[in-house]
Amino acid sequence: MFNLEKQGNSVGFVRTEYLDAGDLALECGEKLRNVRIAYETYGTLNAQKTNAVLVFHALTGDSHAAGMHKRNGRKPGWYDLAIGPGKTFDTRKYFVVCANVLGGCKGTTGPSSINPRTKKPYGSDFPLISIRDMVAAHKKLVDHLGVKRLFCIVGGSMGGMEVLQWAVDFPDSFDTAIVLAATAKQYPMGVAFHDMGRKMILADPHWKQGDYYSAGAPRKGLSLARQVSHITYLSHDTLERKFGRNKKERHGSRPPKFGTEFEIQSYFNYQGQKFVRRFDANSYLYITNAVDHFDLTSGGETELCDVFSGLASQQGKKPKFLLVSFTSDWLYPPAHVEELYAGLAEAGVPCVYKKLDLPYGHDAFLVYNNTLGNAMVDFLGRERTRRK
Amino acid sequence: MFNLEKQGNSVGFVRTEYLDAGDLALECGEKLRNVRIAYETYGTLNAQKTNAVLVFHALTGDSHAAGMHKRNGRKPGWYDLAIGPGKTFDTRKYFVVCANVLGGCKGTTGPSSINPRTKKPYGSDFPLISIRDMVAAHKKLVDHLGVKRLFCIVGGSMGGMEVLQWAVDFPDSFDTAIVLAATAKQYPMGVAFHDMGRKMILADPHWKQGDYYSAGAPRKGLSLARQVSHITYLSHDTLERKFGRNKKERHGSRPPKFGTEFEIQSYFNYQGQKFVRRFDANSYLYITNAVDHFDLTSGGETELCDVFSGLASQQGKKPKFLLVSFTSDWLYPPAHVEELYAGLAEAGVPCVYKKLDLPYGHDAFLVYNNTLGNAMVDFLGRERTRRK
Numbered sequence: 145m146f147n148l149e150k151q152g153n154s155v156g157f158v159r160t161e162y163l164d165a166g167d168l169a170l171e172c173g174e175k176l177r178n179v180r181i182a183y184e185t186y187g188t189l190n191a192q193k194t195n196a197v198l199v200f201h202a203l204t205g206d207s208h209a210a211g212m213h214k215r216n217g218r219k220p221g222w223y224d225l226a227i228g229p230g231k232t233f234d235t236r237k238y239f240v241v242c243a244n245v246l247g248g249c250k251g252t253t254g255p256s257s258i259n260p261r262t263k264k265p266y267g268s269d270f271p272l273i274s275i276r277d278m279v280a281a282h283k284k285l286v287d288h289l290g291v292k293r294l295f296c297i298v299g300g301s302m303g304g305m306e307v308l309q310w311a312v313d314f315p316d317s318f319d320t321a322i323v324l325a326a327t328a329k330q331y332p333m334g335v336a337f338h339d340m341g342r343k344m345i346l347a348d349p350h351w352k353q354g355d356y357y358s359a360g361a362p363r364k365g366l367s368l369a370r371q372v373s374h375i376t377y378l379s380h381d382t383l384e385r386k387f388g389r390n391k392k393e394r395h396g397s398r399p400p401k402f403g404t405e406f407e408i409q410s411y412f413n414y415q416g417q418k419f420v421r422r423f424d425a426n427s428y429l430y431i432t433n434a435v436d437h438f439d440l441t442s443g444g445e446t447e448l449c450d451v452f453s454g455l456a457s458q459q460g461k462k463p464k465f466l467l468v469s470f471t472s473d474w475l476y477p478p479a480h481v482e483e484l485y486a487g488l489a490e491a492g493v494p495c496v497y498k499k500l501d502l503p504y505g506h507d508a509f510l511v512y513n514n515t516l517g518n519a520m521v522d523f524l525g526r527e528r529t530r531r532k
Numbered sequence: 533m534f535n536l537e538k539q540g541n542s543v544g545f546v547r548t549e550y551l552d553a554g555d556l557a558l559e560c561g562e563k564l565r566n567v568r569i570a571y572e573t574y575g576t577l578n579a580q581k582t583n584a585v586l587v588f589h590a591l592t593g594d595s596h597a598a599g600m601h602k603r604n605g606r607k608p609g610w611y612d613l614a615i616g617p618g619k620t621f622d623t624r625k626y627f628v629v630c631a632n633v634l635g636g637c638k639g640t641t642g643p644s645s646i647n648p649r650t651k652k653p654y655g656s657d658f659p660l661i662s663i664r665d666m667v668a669a670h671k672k673l674v675d676h677l678g679v680k681r682l683f684c685i686v687g688g689s690m691g692g693m694e695v696l697q698w699a700v701d702f703p704d705s706f707d708t709a710i711v712l713a714a715t716a717k718q719y720p721m722g723v724a725f726h727d728m729g730r731k732m733i734l735a736d737p738h739w740k741q742g743d744y745y746s747a748g749a750p751r752k753g754l755s756l757a758r759q760v761s762h763i764t765y766l767s768h769d770t771l772e773r774k775f776g777r778n779k780k781e782r783h784g785s786r787p788p789k790f791g792t793e794f795e796i797q798s799y800f801n802y803q804g805q806k807f808v809r810r811f812d813a814n815s816y817l818y819i820t821n822a823v824d825h826f827d828l829t830s831g832g833e834t835e836l837c838d839v840f841s842g843l844a845s846q847q848g849k850k851p852k853f854l855l856v857s858f859t860s861d862w863l864y865p866p867a868h869v870e871e872l873y874a875g876l877a878e879a880g881v882p883c884v885y886k887k888l889d890l891p892y893g894h895d896a897f898l899v900y901n902n903t904l905g906n907a908m909v910d911f912l913g914r915e916r917t918r919r920k
Binding site: 332335337340368375380383384402406439444 | 719723725727735737763766776789797821824
């Protein structure tokens with residue numbers, strides 16, 4: 145077995161690159177002008193262009209998936225645990241690409257970008273975007289890179305939804321797909337939690353209908369929105385192990401009534417504060433809205449098995465899926481991932497399903513662990529051999 | 533088996549009564565003056581005073597557990613499904629008592645009550661209260677009613693925590709205890725969700741440090757707080773069955789961006805609106821704070837088995853417990869209820885534990901179903917016979 149812990153080299157110093165991708169016709173009917181896509185690549189594209197891996201980030205991620213932005217920097221990319229020489233996505237073998245999503249705030253065009261028509265940030269003039277639009281933007285990047293067939297598309301949570309949308313929209317463009325803790329549609333509990341967050345942002349007087357860029361951002365609302373969602377990413381086990389009922393150390397006086405007394409309160413306050421420094425409230429609105437509208441079955445009009453028929457009808461070596469659910473993920477629980485599995489299986493799309501007994505909740509797909517690492521390494525290794 | 537659905541008589545027209553219970557020394561060290569307790573009773577206390585059942589309501593409940601306040605009224609008390617002639621708590625056999633908790637806003641002294649010192653509502657001058665204080669207030673009521681030994685104490689969620697606290701504080705005062713979807717301490721995820729709600733109330737400019745009674749209440753904050761908690765009471769199954777991804781019927785124009793589009797959004801908006809009409813924001817702060825501080829192990833200083841030693845050492849017929857958890861309850865999951873079970877078992881306190889496979893989430897204890905009804909009826913029936 146491949147041991148992640150024994151291998152841990154970094155891809156080193158990296159820079160974000162930008163593609164001016166032209167106009168993009170959106171699912172809502174509007175056209176987005178002069179779309180720019182921020183992306184990073186790690187490893188080298190082989191001469192046959194058959195070793196590319198496209199990584200989709202989750203809700204609030206960005207294109208900086210591995211390595212460091214500053215020489216001797218301390219904070220590596222968000223998926224550094226899995227991308228690098230000797231790691232799951234071994235950059236000695238694979239050419240790994242990660243791009244910031246459309247609607248984001250980390251270099252790809254989003255509501256905080258300058259509207260070419262007004263020369264001001266879009267704010268609420270930014271059109272509603274969908275997971276399909278995000279994927280269409282990424283497709284422009286992959287075309288630009290000259291890759292006709294990706295070896296692997298991979299993502300967790302919203303990233304997994306993008307993988308699924310990509311697979312449906314471009315069924316002949318990839319060999320393998322890895323979908324982690326993601327489902328074929330957003331279920332109502334997920335909508336409800338996201339909607340809570342959006343209402344908190346909209347209730348913040350600083351939001352100003354989305355046109356806050358020249359004044360102060362709705363930091364309080366965004367912080368609360370993030371905190372609610374952050375709870376849903378974690379498990380009882382994680383919270384109990386990390387915090388239990390420990391109280392914050394206090395020097396001097398008692399905390400104010402309803403103030404921060406337990407470490408768990410302090411933790412989420414900190415997470416909220418940290419988040420508002422790195423994320424745009426409008427991007428949060430647009431991206432959560434895209435996730436909430438994600439539904440491969442179009443409101444039940446199409447059966448999953450029919451949605452995947454384009455994949456099943458591929459000639460030659462069909463694309464193969466690895467689906468992963470986590471027992472402690474109560475936000476995207478195994479039962480919901482298994483509905484997706486059933487749809488792929490019924491369509492006759494080759495698919496491996498792993499329900500992993502990990503205690504980390506929904507965030508398990510981002511947590512360093514051999515169980516998931518090995519499942520992906522095994523899957524990729526076998527498919528790499530088969531498809532040579 | 534006793535079939536709840538075949539029996540459904542109401543206790544009929546009922547009135548809330550009030551006990552002026554004098555002063556109450558609180559756990560925080562302060563004394564609350566002229567405490568008033570709102571309560572209702574159903575059925576008749578027998579001559580030996582051995583048939584009393586004390587029902588503890590959950591977070592936002594009140595003393596109106598059964599029957600109607602208006603003749604020909606349409607909205608029965610919150611536990612009408614289980615209290616009445618021929619029901620689980622059969623009022624032909626039992627004398628059922630339910631009181632509003634200390635800190636509440638439905639007749640029992642709370643932050644919206646008049647502070648006898650200032651002649652104005654307490655607001656944030658109201659002292660911090662605990663589950664133990666709530667139970668101490670209820671004990672005054674039971675003493676007033678002349679009941680030395682209750683046949684049963686019963687409650688779900690926070691009500692179950694009160695049952696446990698009562699059992700520890702007054703181990704010789706009851707024959708049976710029923711604890712539904714409750715745990716020996718509040719676990720960190722519960723603290724985190726409650727704290728989110730409190731932060732939303734505190735972030736509402738109408739909160740005004742709790743002194744909003746002469747102006748408008750922090751309705752927005754309270755509504756959001758309720759909505760977040762309400763999600764945690766439900767299950768994926770319930771939400772999927774009731775709402776799925778159904779969209780609200782719209783007549784005319786498209787919804788505004790990030791507005792209410794799905795029925796699930798509409799549902800929680802409505803729940804929030806409904807809640808602010810019946811509940812006080814300060815009561816919400818004080819009561820959730822009491823729950824979050826509930827911990828029979830005192831931060832791990834005492835082992836549960838020692839906490840329950842007073843119960844185990846009772847002479848004669850020891851009090852017996854029925855603990856119930858629900859498989860779909862992800863807020864107070866079976867694993868946490870089982871930690872309580874282990875504590876009672878180790879102490880040698882007679883205890884029956886039922887893990888019920890019901891799809892309703894945490895709210896299962898409030899949902900009309902025979903599975904839970906029969907479990908309680910069987911338990912009560914057997915104990916009633918044994919103790920005659």
